[in-house]
Amino acid sequence: MFTYVLSGFSAILQPLTFLFMVFGVVVGIIIGALPGLSGSMGIILLLPLVYRLPADTALVMLCGLFCGSMYGGSISAILLKTPGTPSAAATLLDGYPLCEQGQAGRALGISTIASFIGGLFSSICLFLIAPQLAKIALNFHAADYFSLAIFGLSIMASSSGKNVGKGLLAGCLGLLISTVGIDAIAGTDRFTFGIPRLMRGFNLLPVLIGVFALSEVFSQVANKHGKSTANAQVITNMLPKWFDIKGFLIAAIVGSVIGVFVGIIPGTGGSIASFIAYNVAQKLSKRPDKFGKGSYEGVAAPEAANNATTGGALIPMLCLGVPGDVVTSVMLGSLILIGVRPGPLLFVESIDLVYTIFAGMFAIQFVMLAAGLLSAKYSPKILKIPTNILMPIIIILCVVGSYSLGNQLYDVYVAVCFGVIGYFMKKYGYPGAPLVLGVILGPIAEENLNRALLMSKNSLTVFYTRPISLVFLLLAAFTIVFSLVSSMKKAKV
């Protein structure tokens, strides 16, 4: 194992990989800081670059973007009172009051250090937990994989929208989209309606671009685009004193632990973790009355938590091929595009790559700390970039990105069509993440369902007589029932 760790670190210290890691972190911070742009959109915009880079470099860059965007959300939360990403929503509760008190620099400093603590803790957990989970997952049978795909889809459908039924419908639509083209089992044309281009099915990249990026631009066109109200105060005194660090260290550690465990649960993500951490930190604090009025702990706990979800979310994605949140579902799609199929076999076939990710996640935290502290002075300027300049450029990038997949305008048409579908889904409350996950998990579910039935001679008992499969199916059922009950309770309130 020590050899793998060494080779992971030597891989990330290669000039090209290191350069793209820094690039990913910086782009991530900028994207996360700009309200309206998300980590998933950032990954999509970098996709043309991703599949022209070596796999390890591309992966480290994507991880850098993921962590950077998670941290970047706090900048606009503190300076604009608008979280750049949903995960930073809890940060503004104390970050903005600090900014109003003339302590914007200090708030940004605390957020940077807490993000570093959370990220570092989560990368250590990733390194310790992921290989063990992969070992267990290596014993999975076809029936277990099928049930796992169902579980992944159910959890994503239940957690990414207010209405579970809409999430499930979106997921099923994704499963159907994945069936278009020549069927992998019997080689029969399915739903091609005589159109030769449809025989290859829909490429994942145009679907991702359409659902996550173009739909966002279409949604924003009718919004009012006023001038940014970025706080004009000069960012100074970023580094907190040792006494202050001691004051928020416990909150940051608590946030980190919560973040990792919430991140591991597929379908949860940074926003849930940061609010839980905020509440727990308030309960544990010696000065709970300061929360909401500019408490350092109130900034540290949610920031450590949301950054700790990054490593946590990577655990199920890398070991099981089930993403932890929307950004990791887009990341999963990107990995498949460059020929890396996350899952337990990744730990056998591409162990070097896995340890490069571990080493990358570790190093990214230091790069993020340095980039965060050095760039804080310029953050008010970044926030002044108006959305009405960014959105038109994003459309062009989306067009070029989807074209570059196969040098075909057909892929661009597919992306625009999915952009329209994504726009309507968004408008009427259908989450996009289950649709994309359906497209990704569809072939896995179908292939393993077929394999399981062939091995059991068409007996469905295999799905509930195998303990792992039964656990996943029960978890899927529990997730759906639990979400339905809680949404019914919310509706009554």
Place this chain on the structure above:
Amino acid sequence: MKKKITADFWFGLGAVLFGIFVLVQAKKLPQAKMGIGPGDYPAFVAIVIISLGLIQAVKALLSDASAAQQGEAFDARRAKKVFLLVFGTFAYVFLMKYVGFLLLSPFFLLFQFWMFVYSNRRKAIVISITVSVVLYFLFMYAFQVLLPRFSLF
């Protein structure tokens, strides 16, 4: 008082009809003796879609329509803008084959700046040309992506 039918109802109904269509198409596909045939899996998903669509349509009919409608009031100005942008994007992709990326993109960007109500015309022109040229050369020479080019012949 007459009850208003919400978008959720229409989407539910649409899902049912779509599910039936998929089910009919899937039934036309060959069957397998062992394991699943090419049509079995889509047929199963279609049945789930039909069930979910039915539940949603019934739920939408039974729910308080006025409350549900509040968030989704039709805004003609908004719809027009979205339609124009989508149409413009399709037209841009269609024309790119004939006019080429480099010549067409600045105009498409200008069209978008107008759509996004960006008022500084001079800046808009400079950004449109710069972004198009930078992206063209970046993709053509750094990423080796042959973007469509204008050619008389």
